[in-house]
Amino acid sequence: MVMIGPAPQIESADEWPPHELEVLGACPICGGSQRRVLFSGLRDLAFASAPGDWTMWRCACGAAYLDPRPTLVSIGAAYARYYTHAPGHERGRVAGRNVLTRAIANIKNDYLNRTFGYRLPAVPLGAAVVRRTSSSRRALEHSIRHLPAPSSKAMRLLDAGCGSGEFLEIASGLGFTSVGLDPDPKAAEAGQRAGLDIRPGILPGSGLERGSFEHVTLKDVLEHLHDPVEALREVWSLLKPSGRVWISQPNLGAVGLAEFGPYWRGLEPPRHLSLTDVDGMRALLQRCGFVNVQILPPQPSAAFYFKQSLYQRHGLDPYGEEPLHEWNHAWEQRSRKADADAARNYRIGESLTVVAYRPA
Numbered sequence: 001m002v003m004i005g006p007a008p009q010i011e012s013a014d015e016w017p018p019h020e021l022e023v024l025g026a027c028p029i030c031g032g033s034q035r036r037v038l039f040s041g042l043r044d045l046a047f048a049s050a051p052g053d054w055t056m057w058r059c060a061c062g063a064a065y066l067d068p069r070p071t072l073v074s075i076g077a078a079y080a081r082y083y084t085h086a087p088g089h090e091r092g093r094v095a096g097r098n099v100l101t102r103a104i105a106n107i108k109n110d111y112l113n114r115t116f117g118y119r120l121p122a123v124p125l126g127a128a129v130v131r132r133t134s135s136s137r138r139a140l141e142h143s144i145r146h147l148p149a150p151s152s153k154a155m156r157l158l159d160a161g162c163g164s165g166e167f168l169e170i171a172s173g174l175g176f177t178s179v180g181l182d183p184d185p186k187a188a189e190a191g192q193r194a195g196l197d198i199r200p201g202i203l204p205g206s207g208l209e210r211g212s213f214e215h216v217t218l219k220d221v222l223e224h225l226h227d228p229v230e231a232l233r234e235v236w237s238l239l240k241p242s243g244r245v246w247i248s249q250p251n252l253g254a255v256g257l258a259e260f261g262p263y264w265r266g267l268e269p270p271r272h273l274s275l276t277d278v279d280g281m282r283a284l285l286q287r288c289g290f291v292n293v294q295i296l297p298p299q300p301s302a303a304f305y306f307k308q309s310l311y312q313r314h315g316l317d318p319y320g321e322e323p324l325h326e327w328n329h330a331w332e333q334r335s336r337k338a339d340a341d342a343a344r345n346y347r348i349g350e351s352l353t354v355v356a357y358r359p360a
């Protein structure tokens, strides 16, 4: 989830300060050094706030990663124009604020009640309405991150990389005791002002209590982390036995990557440090000790990815005011088809979604 801030602050001709770069020489996912260049000369096309040309490598394990990359100390400069954190953009999906949104929420709630075991206020036959459209059903399932209803209010959920806590509100509305973690102090403060339990911090090194969560969710987070392996090992230890992790992130197997190459929105250098496809994510989770890894239907997001990628290919600001003349009916159809194809073949979705469990 990305919201946009003020205008670009750094001209793209600038370099990332060389002393703030780190060279890996090996894959941050598997440690192997057998690799080839996937893309070179990548730039921050999405936000135009991070200077530098970036090289993305494809490891023999299937993962892709930036090398060199900004150090952990300096990476914050790449987020100058990046707000995951504007309040409100994910709010109100479960509990509506006016009559119309409440009516829609009650239709959706009927589906959630029947599918995930909730007891939310609902209208009868709402589920039948939701089931009629595959993409809206999948979007709804994603909006609650496929969470089964909690058996008690004591069930704890951690949203790592929570921003200002939009999903914490949803999870609390679903009956979880919700805790957030975010490295952006402004985001954490905004959430705290709204009465949410948000701790400043990052994975690994969160300082949270081990074995204290039934659920951990990471939405568009893992690809931003310098050490995804240690991050997931910490998630494993934060979970209670049989606890579940839910992850969603851009998919290296996306049809959009094949279509748009270096302009694909999912690359987002230098904020996205590593990416995997479905198989790579499964292997990564298993290496970190998770079991029962399940790939879930991806979020219907091709319109977002395709449109943003087209903006980038034209050298336009994807969040700017300029119209994208190439975006037409044919592209809308293509994106709907891509979502429909991905609903049958999860390996080619623009993003991937997965759940896995700490052993009992």
Ligand SMILES: [Zn+2]
Residues within 6 Å of the ligand: 027, 028, 029, 030, 031, 032, 059, 060, 061, 062, 063
């Ligand atoms: Zn690798």
